[in-house]
Amino acid sequence: MxxxxxxSITLRLSLVFAVVAALTFASVGAYLYGTLDRHLAHHDDxxxxxxxxxxxxxxxxxxxxxxxxxxxxxxxxxxxxxTGCVLRVATPDGRVLLQTATPSHPLPxxxxxxxxxxxxxxxxxxxxxxxxxxLMATLGDGAPVVVGIARERSDRAAMLGHYARNLVAALxxxxxxxxxxxxxxxxxxxxxxxxxIGKANDISTFRLNSRLATERMPSEVRELSTxxxxxxxxxxxxxxxxxxxxxxxxxxxxxxxxxxxVQAQVAISQPRQDExxxxxxxxxxxxxxxxxxxxENTLFLARADNAQLAVHLEMLDAETELERxxxxxxxxxxxxxxMLDIEARNVHVLADPILFRRAVNNLVSNxxxxxxxxxxxxxxxxxxxxGAEVVVENTGPGIAREHLPHIxxxxxxxxPARSAAGHSLGLxxxxxxxxxxxxxxxxxxxxxxxxxxRFRMRFSAWQPGRT
Amino acid sequence: MRLLIVEDEPKTGSxxxxxxxxxxxxxxxxxxxxxxxxxxxxxxxxxxxxxxxLPELDGWSVLRQLRASKDTPVLLLTARxxxxxxxxxxxxxxxxxxxxxFDFSELVARIKTILRRxxxxxxxxxxxxxxxxxxxxxxVTRGGQRxxxxxxxxxxxxxxxxxxxxxxxxxxxxxxxxxxxxxxxxNVVDVAIRRLRSKVDDPFEKKLVHTMRGMGxxxxxxx
Numbered sequence: 285m286x287x288x289x290x291x292s293i294t295l296r297l298s299l300v301f302a303v304v305a306a307l308t309f310a311s312v313g314a315y316l317y318g319t320l321d322r323h324l325a326h327h328d329d330x331x332x333x334x335x336x337x338x339x340x341x342x343x344x345x346x347x348x349x350x351x352x353x354x355x356x357x358x359x360x361x362x363x364x365x366x367t368g369c370v371l372r373v374a375t376p377d378g379r380v381l382l383q384t385a386t387p388s389h390p391l392p393x394x395x396x397x398x399x400x401x402x403x404x405x406x407x408x409x410x411x412x413x414x415x416x417x418x419l420m421a422t423l424g425d426g427a428p429v430v431v432g433i434a435r436e437r438s439d440r441a442a443m444l445g446h447y448a449r450n451l452v453a454a455l456x457x458x459x460x461x462x463x464x465x466x467x468x469x470x471x472x473x474x475x476x477x478x479x480x481i482g483k484a485n486d487i488s489t490f491r492l493n494s495r496l497a498t499e500r501m502p503s504e505v506r507e508l509s510t511x512x513x514x515x516x517x518x519x520x521x522x523x524x525x526x527x528x529x530x531x532x533x534x535x536x537x538x539x540x541x542x543x544x545x546v547q548a549q550v551a552i553s554q555p556r557q558d559e560x561x562x563x564x565x566x567x568x569x570x571x572x573x574x575x576x577x578x579x580e581n582t583l584f585l586a587r588a589d590n591a592q593l594a595v596h597l598e599m600l601d602a603e604t605e606l607e608r609x610x611x612x613x614x615x616x617x618x619x620x621x622x623m624l625d626i627e628a629r630n631v632h633v634l635a636d637p638i639l640f641r642r643a644v645n646n647l648v649s650n651x652x653x654x655x656x657x658x659x660x661x662x663x664x665x666x667x668x669x670x671g672a673e674v675v676v677e678n679t680g681p682g683i684a685r686e687h688l689p690h691i692x693x694x695x696x697x698x699x700p701a702r703s704a705a706g707h708s709l710g711l712x713x714x715x716x717x718x719x720x721x722x723x724x725x726x727x728x729x730x731x732x733x734x735x736x737x738r739f740r741m742r743f744s745a746w747q748p749g750r751t
Numbered sequence: 752m753r754l755l756i757v758e759d760e761p762k763t764g765s766x767x768x769x770x771x772x773x774x775x776x777x778x779x780x781x782x783x784x785x786x787x788x789x790x791x792x793x794x795x796x797x798x799x800x801x802x803x804x805l806p807e808l809d810g811w812s813v814l815r816q817l818r819a820s821k822d823t824p825v826l827l828l829t830a831r832x833x834x835x836x837x838x839x840x841x842x843x844x845x846x847x848x849x850x851x852x853f854d855f856s857e858l859v860a861r862i863k864t865i866l867r868r869x870x871x872x873x874x875x876x877x878x879x880x881x882x883x884x885x886x887x888x889x890x891v892t893r894g895g896q897r898x899x900x901x902x903x904x905x906x907x908x909x910x911x912x913x914x915x916x917x918x919x920x921x922x923x924x925x926x927x928x929x930x931x932x933x934x935x936x937x938n939v940v941d942v943a944i945r946r947l948r949s950k951v952d953d954p955f956e957k958k959l960v961h962t963m964r965g966m967g968x969x970x971x972x973x974x
Contacts, residue, residue: 562964569965576852577934583832611903612929615942642933649937710936 294470301466302459309455317448324440329405332417335363336403336433339371343421343429352381352423360384368414368436373421373429381429388412391432396420399428413437476505480512492520525693532695533582536710540571540578581711585694588718595636595722602631602665602674609644609663613652621657624648628665633672633743635723643719643727644674646712647739651678654737671725671745677738682731691729692717716741753777753794754862757787757813758802758828767800767858774859784808791817798865800858803829803840811843818844824865828853856918856966863917877912880972882951882959884912893955903928904947911960911970920967944968 342360346352352373364371364384372391373382392409397419408415416434423429483496495516496509551564587593606626617624633640644663651661659679666673683691690696694714716739720727724744731737754776758764764780771778779796781787784805791799791813799817803810814825824846829836832850840848846865849858877884881894889905891898900908906928911919921940925931928943944960952958961969 566964572852573854573965574936577936579852580934608929612925612931612939613937614901614903615946616937616939619942638932641931645931645933645935645937649935649939 294467294474297470298463298467302463305462306455306459309458313451313455317444317451320447321444324444328435328437328440329408329415332408332415332433332435333403333405335371336417336419336431338363339373339431339433340399340419340421343373343423343431346423348423348425349375349379349381349427349429357382366439368438370432370434372432374432376428376430387434388436391416391434392418394418396430411436413441473502476501477508480505480509484512487516492516492523529694533578536578536695537575540574544568544571578711581715585711585714585718588715588722591722593639593722595639597634597723598637600633600635600637600640602628602633602672605633605637605640606644606663606665606674609641609648612645613648617652617661620652620655621659622652622655623660625660625662626664628663628674631665631667631672633665633674634745635743639719639722643716643741644676646716647676647741650712651676651737651739654678655680672743674741674743675738676741677736679736682733682735682737683729684733685731688729688731692727752797752866753779754798754800755779755781755787755791755794755796756800757781757784757791757805757810758800759783759805760802763802770855771800771859771862776862784810784813788813788816791823792821796823798824798826798846798862800826800828800862801845803827803831803836811839814840814843814845824868826858826861826865854920854922854966856920856963857923860914860917860919860923863914877909877915879912879915879970880957880959881955882912884909891951893951898950900947900950903943904950907943907947908951908970911968914970916969916971918963918966918969924968940968 339360342357343352360371360382361384369384370387370391371382371384372380372387374380389412392411394409395418397403397407397417399420399422401419403417403419407419408417410416411434414434414436416432418430418432421429421431479501480496483494486494495513498506498509498513501509547564547567551560584593603626606628610624610626613624648661648663655661655678661676661678664673664675664677666675687696692713694711716727720741720743725742727739727741729737729739752775754771756764756767756771756778758767758780759782761782764782768778768780779790779794781790785808787799787801787805788808790796801810801813805813810827810829814827817823817825825844826847826849827840827845828849828851829840830851837848846868847861849861875886877886883892885891886909891900891905891908907924910924910927919927922934924940924943925935929939944962948958948960952960957972959970959972961971961973963969
């Protein structure tokens with residue numbers, strides 16, 4: 285069964301065609317055979333009745349029993365000459381007056397049909413494989429005689445057997461023909477599948493842009509091809525994003541490494557004071573820390589993508605958590621002349637505490653960076669019908685509409701002019717998005733340019749399959 | 752106080768050894784897992800700093816075989832920080848786990864924490880030069896003069912005072928004071944230190960909070 289399942293569809297369909305053809309031919313053949321059999325039987329029966337009538341006329345013409353016994357009867361002999369046909373005429377007391385052949389077995393001893401009754405099909409009796417009829421007749425002198433007529437079926441059986449052999453041969457030939465034609469037809473139809481296979485073989489990470497032409501395909505294969513093209517679209521996008529990400533990462537690594545190289549090379553080019561070396565080393569450490577942070581963030585995202593991060597959910601009190609964040613940013617906000625507001629009474633969030641803090645931290649630090657002096661950063665937590673929402677909102681110039689869909693992309697640069705100085709948005713918002721995905725939630729941003737920017741994190745009420 | 756470092760990367764090993772000696776620990780260095788295990792079993796070390804990725808006999812095996820006969824505290828160093836690695840290390844009986852790259856000050860602080868473990872040091876009063884911190888009353892005075900601090904500033908000063916003389920990295924401060932257990936690129940800690948200084952140090956002649964550039968901050972009395 286397993287082997288059959290792994291056979292090619294062409295072979296399987298051809299087999300199915302052959303089996304169906306065999307079944308159809310066999311039932312039609314059986315029907316034809318049955319019909320012929322019945323037809324022949326009926327014909328035989330009619331023949332017996334006709335002979336019975338002839339025999340009665342012949343006997344009525346015979347003057348008496350003695351004459352019947354003494355003379356030859358060519359007409360009767362001719363009538364019953366075929367093999368398996370027997371006629372016996374006897375007196376009611378059992379004296380045989382005429383017998384064309386010795387029957388292979390005794391004729392049935394049923395009550396004979398009265399002489400004045402015409403024999404009907406119903407009056408026939410089974411006689412071995414054949415049929416027999418027993419009836420009374422009257423001789424020319426009015427003496428009654430018992431007539432027995434029997435007909436074997438051997439000739440008919442031989443004919444039917446011949447017919448059946450022909451039928452089976454034709455059937456076998458038909459099955460083979462259907463199987464072969466089916467194979468050809470399926471093979472032809474599968475041609476478009478082979479196209480798909482050929483295309484699939486052509487695809488590599490460098491050549492993800494080739495697509496299947498679906499217009500001229502049969503509908504089943506078109507569905508497959510459409511799905512296949514869709515998969516290619518997603519793969520291509522993913523690969524492009526990944527390679528873009530790798531390029532951005534490499535680009536962002538260049539800046540700190542260049543700083544490290546140049547400052548060390550400048551320092552070593554001539555003798556310097558101890559303080560200079562000290563300052564150089566301290567500056568190196570700062571750059572190293574920056575590199576370490578980039579690696580950590582990149583790893584975090586890679587793990588989040590591969591769902592390798594364990595999420596330990598707890599019911600968190602939003603107000604406590606946001607207060608903690610506020611106290612963390614208190615100093616920075618005050619120095620930047622920014623108010624930090626919290627509105628989060630009686631809201632509970634089901635989240636991993638460390639990831640939750642990291643996400644809110646990233647949003648708040650981002651908000652403070654983009655809020656002008658005198659502005660406000662508001663942290664709100666709300667409990668809609670299901671789950672919880674945490675909003676980080678800040679006053680300020682906002683984000684231009686064309687940038688909004690991209691701000692969660694890794695290393696997206698909203699302001700290309702600043703990229704030269706290495707000021708990409710970095711990974712902060714991507715990490716927020718990754719954290720929300722880990723929580724089966726989402727984060728989105730909207731902005732009223734010149735007025736405010738708002739980030740909304742939606743936490744679901746429960747996460748299936750997580751503890 | 753004798754420590755053993757098991758680290759196969761020669762540069763890292765010798766710098767770790769140098770740094771730990773300068774931090775006041777007598778330190779031995781082993782370059783392979785086999786040597787490290789042998790030395791750790793032969794001598795009584797106060798603590799073993801064990802790299803996980805070692806050729807031949809790896810850190811896990813060294814730890815497992817060491818634990819079979821000895822309770823010497825072990826601090827694992829590793830470049831892999833998957834959750835399962837962490838759990839494995841702690842299950843095998845490691846006392847702490849530090850992921851590369853780490854701040855050297857962080858390593859020293861962790862070593863000191865392990866060595867101090869069991870010896871309660873939650874003093875009610877912490878004193879350094881003329882700075883006095885009353886932990887229970889949350890009162891801070893300097894030269895008898897009362898200093899008003901916010902809750903966060905107090906927590907920060909208390910942490911620095913408890914670990915006076917130790918350089919504390921920004922990450923460690925963020926984690927201990929605000930429970931922010933991740934590396935953030937904000938300058939929150941610098942700003943908090945600046946504000947603490949403006950109250951604790953600026954009005955006074957003698958400065959107690961010092962910046963160790965590239966490393967972190969330390970509270971100590973300097974001549």
